[in-house]
Amino acid sequence: MGTVSDAEKKPIVIFVLGGPGSGKGTQCASIVENFGHTHLSAGDLLRAEIKSGSENGTMIQNMIKEGKIVPSEVTIKLLQKAMHESENDKFLIDGFPRNEENRAAFEAVTKIEPAFVLFFDCPEEEMERRILSRNEGRVDDNIETIRKRFKVFQESSLPVVEYYDSKGKVRKIDAAKPVEEVFEAVKAIITPKEEKVKYHSYAILEELSFSDTYGPPVTESSLEHNKKVAV
Ligand SMILES: Nc1ncnc2c1ncn2[C@@H]1O[C@H](COP(=O)(O)OP(=O)(O)OP(=O)(O)O)[C@@H](O)[C@H]1O
Numbered sequence: 001m002g003t004v005s006d007a008e009k010k011p012i013v014i015f016v017l018g019g020p021g022s023g024k025g026t027q028c029a030s031i032v033e034n035f036g037h038t039h040l041s042a043g044d045l046l047r048a049e050i051k052s053g054s055e056n057g058t059m060i061q062n063m064i065k066e067g068k069i070v071p072s073e074v075t076i077k078l079l080q081k082a083m084h085e086s087e088n089d090k091f092l093i094d095g096f097p098r099n100e101e102n103r104a105a106f107e108a109v110t111k112i113e114p115a116f117v118l119f120f121d122c123p124e125e126e127m128e129r130r131i132l133s134r135n136e137g138r139v140d141d142n143i144e145t146i147r148k149r150f151k152v153f154q155e156s157s158l159p160v161v162e163y164y165d166s167k168g169k170v171r172k173i174d175a176a177k178p179v180e181e182v183f184e185a186v187k188a189i190i191t192p193k194e195e196k197v198k199y200h201s202y203a204i205l206e207e208l209s210f211s212d213t214y215g216p217p218v219t220e221s222s223l224e225h226n227k228k229v230a231v
């Protein structure tokens with residue numbers, strides 16, 4: 001991460017999870033534009049690795065075609081390299097960790113715990129519709145692979161979301177809504193706590209005495225409450 005060594009400062013990491021086609025990449029682009037994070041998509045990094053002609057390329061290509069999850073060692077190396085090459089200290093890590101092996105290996109290797117997990121919750125029928133009309137020429141955007149990806153998501157990725165939920169780190173978003181509405185919900189979560197303090201009443205200040213940058217989980221009920229007491 002630029003000139004700052006790992007020992008001096010740990011980056012802020014937000015994991016962005018959700019089923020295939022739930023809109024993770026779309027929302028990450030808006031977060032980058034509005035909040036200045038660096039977006040690292042594990043899928044994009046793996047696809048770039050295939051294109052680069054690396055020795056792992058064929059293995060990665062075959063796994064992606066089958067909707068399988070690439071060994072953590074490969075993906076973590078790519079993520080670490082991208083983080084080290086960045087000048088930024090706040091990252092959106094999109095599509096990772098995809099299974100328990102990804103999660104445990106990342107924490108063991110980097111010693112980084114996510115600030116929180118943005119979880120885009122979307123029904124399969126809607127995700128399938130979106131992927132089938134995505135038209136980006138991806139080898140895994142066909143109905144056969146999509147079904148396999150959904151199965152892997154249910155069996156391997158949701159347990160990771162549940163793990164972080166048990167630690168109070170999941171910020172769940174209804175991703176079935178139109179893009180702009182989803183982003184409104186995202187903004188309410190990403191807005192730094194100084195901004196929340198500016199716009200919300202004294203009562204909210206008590207809630208914001210959390211140590212992380214982003215303050216407490218923003219639930220629908222607390223949002224409603226904030227609006228009522230806003231100064
Ligand atoms: N809220 C939304 N409503 C309708 N379409 C959407 C919405 N969000 C994203 N899309 C569209 O759905 C498709 C999938 O979105 P996106 O690529 O952001 O999903 P993803 O979760 O990153 O997918 P993957 O995990 O497969 O990479 C894109 O064509 C995108 O334009």
Ligand SMILES: Nc1ccn([C@H]2C[C@H](O)[C@@H](COP(=O)(O)O)O2)c(=O)n1
Nearest residue numbers: 042043064067068069070095096098
């Ligand atoms: N942590 C990851 C992330 C992605 N992959 C592989 C398998 C996925 O089906 C594919 C596409 O990812 P997406 O762009 O949908 O996030 O990439 C993986 O093996 N491990």
